[in-house]
Amino acid sequence: MAIGFIGLGNLGSAIVKRLLDQKEEVKIYNRTKSKVEHMGLDIANSPKELVEECDTVFMCLFESAAVENIFEMQNGILSADLKGKTIIDLTTNHYEKVLTFHEKIEKKGGNYLESPIFGSVPPALQGALTIVTSGKESTFELCKPFLQKIGKEIFYLKEKGKASKMKLINNLCLGSFMATIAECTALGEACDINKSELLKILGVGGGQSLVLKGKTQKLIDEDFSAHFSNSAIYKDLHTLQDLAYSMNQPLYTAAIPKELFGKMKKEGKGEEDFCSIYKLFK
Known part of the structure; x- marks a missing residue:
């Protein structure tokens, strides 16, 4: 069947x-x-x-x-x-x-x-x-x-309900990592470091992660076709904050990435891949 x-x-x-x-x-x-x-x-x-x-x-x-x-x-x-x-x-x-x-x-x-x-x-x-x-x-x-x-x-x-909560917690890591990687990439370029070389170094250094591995080529090519959209990560981080509020549990590292992805959505880039947050820093 x-x-x-x-x-x-x-x-x-x-x-x-x-x-x-x-x-x-x-x-x-x-x-x-x-x-x-x-x-x-x-x-x-x-x-x-x-x-x-x-x-x-x-x-x-x-x-x-x-x-x-x-x-x-x-x-x-x-x-x-x-x-x-x-x-x-x-x-x-x-x-x-x-x-x-x-x-x-x-x-x-x-x-x-x-x-x-x-x-x-x-x-x-x-x-x-x-x-x-x-x-x-x-x-x-x-x-x-x-x-x-x-x-x-x-x-x-x-x-x-636990699987859904776990997914939101995972996406806090995902969104935070992506925002930091994007900011590091833009800062490195401002320091006149070649982007490809910069990302290669980050990939064997402190930036080593599945997020960086998955987004390195997209950042080099500035290919923002969606694998996971800004709208999706923004929605998930908003729901994560709902969860934390319901538990009276403060979240510190979730707020800024959420608002950065929200800005991308407001600027009409909600359907781009969430690595396009790099454009905000660049």
Whole structure:
């Protein structure tokens, strides 16, 4: 039986390609059908139709509001018979909203696995994503073979909501690292240090990180086509601050990167890759 997939943005499309490379049959649903017709895949007319024809359905959407829409819309997921069906949600969800997603799917007799992914387009194409999952252990074990087709490192945090919180914490590192790398790059250029040489030195020195490794060539080429957008990291850091506020936990290093990515979005660069924050410093 085909795997269902909802959400064919940059990352979702890369994951679908990986599943196809793994010889999986994939059927898709996308809000705008014309945007995915070129993929040559079987396209469902609604989320309900997709769930009815696929036992396992992945979702990879921008935010919780989009997930809720897929659930609640006319002919949405919740209008289908969900008994025996499993939803694997790769979306970076709000830590509170995701609890309602577990509840709604389970109430209808389905299985829901909260599975935010760490990584962008290149690791998705290689099956090298990191995935953190929360939900029933039986659902996790059921879904693990599918997750292993797209992920290299897979972690299970049983309590519902914890995977979503972990993803936000990870993205604090991601956003902070990117802002610092971008500022170092611009400062080095101002010191008349060749950018390629500068990034090479940082890559074996204090700047050594997966973030720098992944963004070095994009910074050299000033290629800001999106693997992970400014809008996405801005949204995640905002949600992280919501989490910290709810815990009465001050955050010190999250505020400035969040506002820098917010400025990029305000300047109309929200859909550029988040390494384009470099332009603010340059």
